[in-house]
Amino acid sequence: MSEAAMSPVGANPFTVRTALMLVLFGCVVFVALLWMIGNGLADGDANNGGAHAEGRGLNGFAALADLVERRGATVRRSRSKAAFDGPGLLVLTPAVHAKARDIEEAIGRHRHLGPTLLVLPKWLAFPVPAQVAAAGKAKPGWVMVAGGQSPEWADELASLGSLDVRIEQRSADDRGWRWNGLGRSGRLPAKAPEQSLSSGAIAALVRDARGQTLAGYLDDGSAPPRLSGRACEAEAPAYPLLVVAEPDLLDNYALADRDRALLALELIARARDGGDEPVTFDLTLAGLERKANLLTLAFTPPFLAATLCLLLAAATTGWRAFLRFGPPLAPSRSIAFGKRALVSNAAALIVRSRRLHLLGGPYAEAARQRLARAFALPRTGDAAAEAAALDRAARAAGRGDHAFSQAAARLGQARSERELVKAAADLHALERTLTR
Template sequence: MADGANSGAFSKRGTFVLVLFAILAFVAFLYLVGQGGLSGNANNGRAHAASTGLNGFAGLTRLLEADGFPVIRSRNTAALDDPGLLVLTPPAEMDAEELTKIVDRRRTIGPTMIVAPKWLALPASQRGAKPGWVHLLGAPEEWTATIEGKELTFTRSMLDHRTAKWAGLGAQGSLPSDQAILTVGVDTAQGFLAPLVVDEQDRPLVAYLADDGSYLDGDLYLDPGRTDGQAVFGVMLVAEPDLLNNWGLADETRAMLALDLVRIARQGTEDPVRFDLTLNGLGAARNLLTLAFEPPFLAATLTLLIALAIALWRGFARFGPALRPAPAIAPGKSQLIANGAQVIARSRRLRLLREPYGNLIRARVARKLGLKDHDTDAIEAALAARDAPSLEHRLQTLRAARQRGDLLRAARSLRDLERTL
């Protein structure tokens, strides 16, 4: 039982599975470290796509995934220049110039949705609060951003416990908060924004850069002022985040509005909807580990993994003690005799052993009888006195043998005679 248990504990298959799991876990660990997956809990109560608090947008990502949209929660700053809809949820303290540069670059890369910051929040501390829950402390008076050289002002209006209404895209409803509402406006250019959703006073809650007004049809805009001839993608501004955040999606009408806004913002592109987390401090800095999992270095990483897999397979193909080649002549008398016998057998010269073997048996029999080996008559008389068969007769049979079988039978009869004494 013990031998069976030990052999099963370290079988080839079990050991292979353990080693393979360890290698995959190590590669996954390196990938997570490189991508910033071990940099802490992303559900930190801030307004971004990984947050489950009232002000977060984790619900929007899950809603889009459930509706069939491909969704990516991006921690890589390089992904800001990837095609497809990019959803930015900048914090209130973000550098306005940085946001301007991101939007300017993306005009010819892919559509962009900017969700303005609204709530000041602290992690919930009451008993029974779940991770990510927050206390909403209020909204700042305004937030500004500069796009296409125009300064956009997102202004707070106090509601004084009134229910704020919204209307747009063939639907209407109310906002979840009765404290404040955010609207967007441009002071220096009329017609710069095209409203999609407005409040009761026709102030834009959601708007997009008007350009030539073709974005609702999924078209691209060819800016006559650009010399490169590239099409320009749209920019959607969501001034009131309560239409898209977890608090807002508690209402079915607002949830349907959120889906419609994302469809419009995508402009018919098939690339994933990418929610950026880097602006909220959840980005992963580029390092050797991140480069190892990105083109063109990804090819070298895959080659190394394939080489490792081949080495692993070769190692397990010979699993167990190493096979040592046997020496040409093994040590020991018995092995020496065996080696000599093999040489004679391969050379097919067994007949050469007839005379030496006969003399050897005669000497052994004489020694056991206490006689000299050359005294044939005395040996025969001693054997006859013991009722033993004649030695000389069997020696003559050995000398007369010509075939391999006859030689072996004659030699065996002489050995049997010796053992009877």
């Protein structure tokens, strides 16, 4: 491999920009995942064939929510009971199996904050068979109906009393029940049962041809003049509560007809009393409540402060990860160059063989030869004469008598690694003193 193709030792395979982009991408994806979980986007499609503002079957109210929104109102579809404590019109579409105490809670919490519109369920609906949907004959959320059923909780609401709700079915060739009210009139969907109520506490707004109440309001003095038609002599104790017994005045089945669509808009407008506050469609009473989880609690006071501190600490840690704590460490070569490799390999061999005590004599002999060359002593080969001459040089340098001979003897007699290193250091110091 050529040197040009080799990366320098210790080089980072990723540039700082590439690493930063990868980290930022991971952070964005992670935050998006948290946002999806916190907002319930992982809960699945709410268009499940139910009678609520996300339902697109004939019994749903998605068309009403869309129509009101297109008319300029702010529309919210809430899956949390916190919407009960918000301003504006609250539209309740409880399921047949809803509990009366849950409906009472919604009405009680909201009546002092804004008007409430309660729509009673009627249809017994079932999802379209899978083979029909697979054949392209039905869209997502479409349902099949099997008649009607009045909710049992309609007579268990303490704030309304017994509504005395009933369902009547006409013959198969019927063109639909007629209705009139709020200055309008029309027909209910053909071949559909009619649901009405008979309660003295409910003042009628829309009636059928027989005078039965299809939609009305609680006549407790809370209705504004635009709704009740009477002058308001004193401040109302609460906001109005409207009750629609016949859902085919407001649901997707209803809005297929222009007259019923205009009636639905008129009911919404009179309930809002000309205000511009939002219209909230509740989904919790239809079985689509989103429970609070640890993620949503983390972004809710008082836990929000701790979450922000953790995010700040994580950001600081991530920033510090891109800053070096010193120069990069280059890995050492497994085999060193030249003399260094020879010395390292020889030392490793001696250590493995456990023959350190054999180094003292050769090291002392090498030191004697170096000093002999440094002092230009005659090359007679007489080690004793050279040692005596070096002892005289050491005495002249103030190192005492026989300094060299004694240091060389200690080095030759050393056996342990500690003794060997100390004796070699003493001899090396003497050598530096004599050659200085």
